[in-house]
Amino acid sequence: MADESEASGGGAQNPAASWPERPSTDYGFLERALGDASADAFVHVGDRFDDDMRYLTRFSGPDRDFAFVFVGDTAGGDATSTLCAPALFEAQAKREFPGDEVRMENVDDPAGERARALLDEALGGDGTVLVPQGVPHDAALYLERAGYELRSTSAVDDARAVKTESELDCLRRVQRATARGMARAETILAESTADGDELLWEGGPLSTERLRRQVNVTLAAYGVRDAGNTVIGAGPSCADLHFTGTDGIAPGETVLLDISPRGPHGYYGDLTRTFVVDGDGGWERRAYVAVEAAQNAAFDELDAGAGVAASTVHEEAAAEIAAYGFSVGEEPGFTHGTGHGVGVSLHEAPSLRADAPLEAGMVVTVEPGVYDSSQGGVRIEDLVVVTEDGYEVLAAYPTGIVPQER
Known part of the structure; x- marks a missing residue:
């Protein structure tokens, strides 16, 4: 247990003390989820108020949708994690995202369309994609109309439940x-x-x-x-x-x-x-x-x-x-x-x-x-x-x- 005097006011916690480093995210749980489902990729779309996106990307902005795409090694190469963020947020995205690549996209392009384009590069318009239940409907439609089969997964919820x-x-x-x-x-x-x-x-x-x-x-x-x-x-x-x-x-x-x-x-x-x-x-x-x-x-x-x-x-x-x-x-x-x-x-x-x-x-x-x-x-x-x-x-x-x- 924490020291009671510190928590209750008897032992001062310095208000100016620096915070721990920003937690990272180990995407091994997504690789396992893809393997279990025989799927090729995982996609989620949301803004900074979407806590799944906050967990997946550690990116704290903007207040409009951006996309996260994880392509598994079943696609023929190494697994890759990509954040598609608006160009105005380039410095922040590169500073905060723990994954492999940050792509800066036209702010006017729908986030689901940006995710679809990235999947096309990796999978060529064919494959099974896992999405959380909370993925926006329009983003799901972009992916389905491009020919991808979507399956719901609880992998993010399950990973978030156990803290590092x-x-x-x-x-x-x-x-x-x-x-x-x-x-x-x-x-x-x-x-x-x-x-x-x-x-x-x-x-x-x-x-x-x-x-x-x-x-x-x-x-x-x-x-x-x-x-x-x-x-x-x-x-x-x-x-x-x-x-x-x-x-x-x-x-x-x-x-x-x-x-x-x-x-x-x-x-x-x-x-x-x-x-x-x-x-x-x-x-x-x-x-x-x-x-x-x-x-x-x-x-x-x-x-x-x-x-x-x-x-x-x-x-x-x-x-x-x-x-x-x-x-x-x-x-x-x-x-x-x-x-x-x-x-x-x-x-x-x-x-x-x-x-x-x-x-x-x-x-x-x-x-x-x-x-x-x-x-x-x-x-x-x-x-x-x-x-x-x-x-x-x-x-x-x-x-x-x-x-x-x-």
Whole structure:
């Protein structure tokens, strides 16, 4: 586990420290996918908002479609990986793309047409091409009309689910920055004072929006951007799992903070804590105890490491929450899965509801929760990587319902 003092604010992470090198992508998984399917090439088309393209090319722009083409050695030569990018992005593409060749194309040519032309050079208009399910329809039509047989593949999703050491370095760094944002929020809550039915901080009412702005400033100082993912609810709005609105914060009600920023290489952090200022130990205390016990039950399952069925992690967490008298699958109670994968997407494979075994290198959230829209909500979430013989928390952060200065 990461050093708790560093994550919680006791040991300073230098905001000016350089980031790990940009992760590369080993295209061996595409060679294997082509071999298994007796296919000749792989093609994907998308823009910088397409996380599969971000993973395949490590290219962070532009906001219009570009193409990635991988031709296997079955075509008669060595396997080759090519990025077809608009000419205005030549320097950036050559700097960021880890593959064999960058081709600069006319910005007016459709990306699917550029991919088709490159395939024609290698395959002569005949062959089987693998594409992810998310390939744009127009790009698929360009390829099919040129005579290529298209087959869908999950190869990219499968490869993204298991992180390399360089990817884990990025995830650890983002998660440490996420913890600094959480520490800022917890400190503000600890410093706030009750005044009737509202909390005051530095001379004014404390709201979810005011707290969110403080978190986001801290995230920016540590080199990550909030990406619109700083979710903070208070009281009933805690039951809204993605609340980013403005709500006053009152003494005695739950304040749920789910912070999920994105780092410069595209990888996300994800951390959730729940606090109560001047609580009376009622519903929120019982819910917190149940959620904390559920997370510990999930960790106990993850202690087995690689090979444990993902679904058993969820089932044990859900069983623990049910043992405390809360419903599972409906409100009031535990209304979502125990966790999901995190990488260049905030939500990606694996799901802890799936029956498949977890593999070493998979990064997942562990985030049981209990919600009641008439009361509030409690969730505790940490980000872990599965190892051969257990798991590692990517950045430890203390738990506790009463906020402390960090």
